[in-house]
């Protein structure tokens with residue numbers, strides 16, 4: 056950066072912090088957060104278009120490649136869903152009814168679906184007659200959700216910054232999304248919006264590899280990258296009385312829907328075009344050649360839904 060730009064920047068920072076004291080500190084903090092947000096969106100754009108390597112991004116941010124990936128690669132994956140929102144809506148499974156019954160206590164009325172995506176869990180909460188608010192960071196996912204679950208309250212936000220008042224909901228459900236959040240910020244933020252005694256539930260659908268063709272499919276999917284997800288996470292204070300359950304069920308889907316399920320995985324969305332095409336081709340070959348799959352109109356995918364619930368002290 057040239058000297059002139061440096062002088063401008065220092066002048067800008069001085070102007071923002073001008074009142075000094077707590078007011079200046081608050082204004083400076085807001086400004087830093089806005090800049091952080093912009094930095095993250097530039098990094099996401101660079102990674103989506105494969106325009107810069109993590110090495111180059113690290114250098115531009117004054118840190119090492121490892122530092123940059125540690126800090127932003129999860130965010131880049133977490134922010135990738137919008138690019139495949141339609142495939143997500145078509146290809147991803149819903150959840151079994153018993154997962155809703157485990158996740159939401161009978162006495163609950165007002166429920167927050169956090170990281171609601173295209174509304175796969177939201178629609179079950181609405182069908183159960185609950186007063187639901189869905190919070191989701193991706194604009195494209197929110198658009199799919201609003202179309203799929205008409206009339207539900209949908210808000211832009213994240214687990215780290217929930218646009219709801221204190222003690223406002225009886226239950227919070229996070230389906231297939233807790234692994235994307237920064238738990239140091241999300242735990243106190245969820246506790247803030249939950250009334251004391253309210254329930255936080257974390258839910259994941261996991262493909263059941265006991266079925267041989269599912270194990271083969273996962274070998275194909277994981278040859279490029281594998282995301283290890285802790286589906287039995289520890290929930291710190293103020294959450295207590297943690298309980299867990301597993302539900303086995305099957306999701307029926309067509310060949311095209313299975314390909315959409317693959318295309319909507321975050322690690323597939325962020326692959327370079329050539330690798331993504333190759334991977335989808337290999338999945339197509341498996342579908343055409345495996346004796347349990349070839350020629351079938353309807354495929355039956357076995358899932359295990361893992362649920363964790365805890366009470367807010």
Ligand SMILES: C[S@@+](CC[C@H](N)C(=O)[O-])C[C@H]1O[C@@H](n2cnc3c(N)ncnc32)[C@H](O)[C@@H]1O
Nearest residue numbers: 133170171172175193213214230231232235236
């Ligand atoms: C795998 S999808 C799950 C969507 C939906 N809950 C479902 O079960 O189909 C993960 C969602 O988490 C959202 N997400 C990513 N980071 C998040 C964060 N920090 N807070 C809340 N949601 C986040 C993504 O935009 C995406 O819609």
